[in-house]
Amino acid sequence: MDWAYFLQQLINGLTLGAIYGLIAIGYTMVYGIIGMINFAHGEIYMIGAFHSLITFLICQAAGISGILPLTLLLMLFVSMILTSIYGWGVERVAYRPLRGSFRLAALISAIGMSIFLQNFVQISQGARVKPMQPLIEGGITLMRSPNFDVQLSYMQIIIILLTFVLMVVFSTLIAKTSLGRAQRACEQDRTMAGLLGVNVDRTISTTFVMGAALASVAGMMVTLYYGVIDFYIGFLAGVKAFTAAVLGGIGSLPGAMLGGLLIGLIEAFWSGYLTIEYKDVATFGILVLVLIFRPWGLLGKPEVEKV
Amino acid sequence: MTDNVQLEVEHLTMRFGGLVAIDDLSFTARKGEITAIIGPNGAGKTTVFNCLTGFYVPTEGRLTLYANDGPRLLERSEGFRIPRNNGVARTFQNIRLFTGMTVLENLIVAQHNALMEASAFSLAGLFNLGRYAKAEKQALETAKFWLNKVGLYEQADWNAGNLPYGSQRRLEIARAMCVNPSLLCLDEPAAGLNPRESAELNVLLQSIRDDQGIGLLLIEHDMSVVMKISDHVIVLDYGKKIADGDPEAVKNDPAVIRAYLGEDDDDELPPEVAADLHLDPKAT
Incomplete structure (x- = not known):
């Protein structure tokens, strides 16, 4: 057993998992509050990636891309804000008019939204793969072994740290603030929450916005990490993050993060030790197994059927 | 009259x-x-x-x-x-508490409007800034008053769903009263x-x-x-x-x-x- 190789896969897996986790939180939060899967969420993530790339190109044109921290912060905030507007729009257009209608209607309109956003980006930005120049290079060599050096790049450190910070901030938001309380109240009984003065529509919109903001961070991280994006990245990442949310227990915030990390690790180790071509098969195999044996996920609570 | x-x-x-x-x-x-x-x-x-x-x-x-x-x-x-x-506040024939939240949280949610006004969309709440901290203190005082009134002060941190039926009824009334x-x-x-x-x-x-x-x-x-x-x-x-x-x-x-x-x-x-x-x- 080559421990260096193992450690490297672990680092890669955690990085990938952090990104999946950030997207999965959006699925899980929206599911928690309206009990439906937001199938346009993967596209929101893709749009976040595009926003960060466009912001970078504007910075470059303005000649401020030399100041790296400023550029990164601009990319982060501009992309979070613009993508949040898309998240809000998805709720406003595809969900709110259908509130109170049968569940399948909202599901179909979300899928329609997803197709629309994908094609919108394909037409407006072109179908070709967009390159992104590496902004953060270098890293730390953690361990040297005869045939392999374990690298922890600065980019990976940033991804893992930023994810951790965002997780803490959002958990506090949900647990401690009045907005979070309102969200949990709406999760349990929307009518009652409304009767107590909670603006239910606005709370649901805020949930979509929060999910979109996190997805846009994930999009930006992927843009910087892999250096290429295209209009189609949202589909696979979205489905994998959905798998992560289901694995962790849909509706549970820590579950989404845990599920994301596990999916990232499974993918990294599968590609590292087995066949890279079959890594998606492994991921979705997990989805099937979870749905059969533990549909409420690792940290979720089994739904008790009320009679 | x-x-x-x-x-x-x-x-x-x-x-x-x-x-x-x-x-x-x-x-x-x-x-x-x-x-x-x-x-x-x-x-x-x-x-x-x-x-x-x-x-x-x-x-x-x-x-x-x-x-x-x-x-x-x-x-x-x-x-x-x-x-x-x-x-206007109301309670229901079949109790509709937020069973996944604590007794105290049930009463705080009912004061959502006052808190939201003070919290600048929760950003102030996140950093516990002045006005929000004050509003939250006020909300806690109100909640405490009603907890004492309905005799649930000791159970403030219980999950509302775990309360006995009679206490749930009283909590629902207390929650409605927190709406002021x-x-x-x-x-x-x-x-x-x-x-x-x-x-x-x-x-x-x-x-x-x-x-x-x-x-x-x-x-x-x-x-x-x-x-x-x-x-x-x-x-x-x-x-x-x-x-x-x-x-x-x-x-x-x-x-x-x-x-x-x-x-x-x-x-x-x-x-x-x-x-x-x-x-x-x-x-x-």
Whole structure:
């Protein structure tokens, strides 16, 4: 057993998992509050990636891309804000008019939204793969072994740290603030929450916005990490993050993060030790197994059927 | 008398297709009084509540609430604006607490509007900034007051769903009061309570009436509660008001007895029914 190789896969897996986790939180939060899967969420993530790339190109044109921290912060905030507007729009257009209608209607309109956003980006930005120049290079060599050096790049450190910070901030938001309380109240009984003065529509919109903001961070991280994006990245990442949310227990915030990390690790180790071509098969195999044996996920609570 | 009116219902009619659930109902509920609405099943009692709390838009009629800062028309606003703009709070026949949240959180959620105004979309809440911290302290004080009042202070950190049934009922009333309403609508608060809990409930409702000076509207089947604590009783039957007055007058009203027991020439009530109505069988 080559421990260096193992450690490297672990680092890669955690990085990938952090990104999946950030997207999965959006699925899980929206599911928690309206009990439906937001199938346009993967596209929101893709749009976040595009926003960060466009912001970078504007910075470059303005000649401020030399100041790296400023550029990164601009990319982060501009992309979070613009993508949040898309998240809000998805709720406003595809969900709110259908509130109170049968569940399948909202599901179909979300899928329609997803197709629309994908094609919108394909037409407006072109179908070709967009390159992104590496902004953060270098890293730390953690361990040297005869045939392999374990690298922890600065980019990976940033991804893992930023994810951790965002997780803490959002958990506090949900647990401690009045907005979070309102969200949990709406999760349990929307009518009652409304009767107590909670603006239910606005709370649901805020949930979509929060999910979109996190997805846009994930999009930006992927843009910087892999250096290429295209209009189609949202589909696979979205489905994998959905798998992560289901694995962790849909509706549970820590579950989404845990599920994301596990999916990232499974993918990294599968590609590292087995066949890279079959890594998606492994991921979705997990989805099937979870749905059969533990549909409420690792940290979720089994739904008790009320009679 | 008129300046003491809390709620004025005028010619309220609610139709569902061909079904007339409430037919030209008018009544008033006064501040600092408990107004009970009673009637056989299907008389339209809960429909009145649903009109008051924005679930239904009345087909006809006017609902005026005289809050501290002037009259408001209830049928004009809906949804989450009801508690904020209108000051109407309500409890349900089947308890609707947020069972996944703690007892304390249930009471804090009810003060959501005050907190949201102070929290600048939760950003201030996240960093615990001045105004929000103050508003939150205020909310905690209010919650504490009501926890003490309903005797749940020790259970503040329990999951609301783990409370015994009677405590859940009291918590629901406390939560409604945290909205700071001008009118509190209680839908069968005594349902499922044992006699001791029911007596405790009477004390609680009376103290809300006397200390807060707000109007209480009560739907209740338990006549021991209705007769003991209400100041004013309205009897509905098939959506129509058939009696209106103080409890003594209402329970002796022949129209009420007919509605409850059916058209019958036989004046003799079965003893258990008489006991329910608190009539002395020998006196009748």
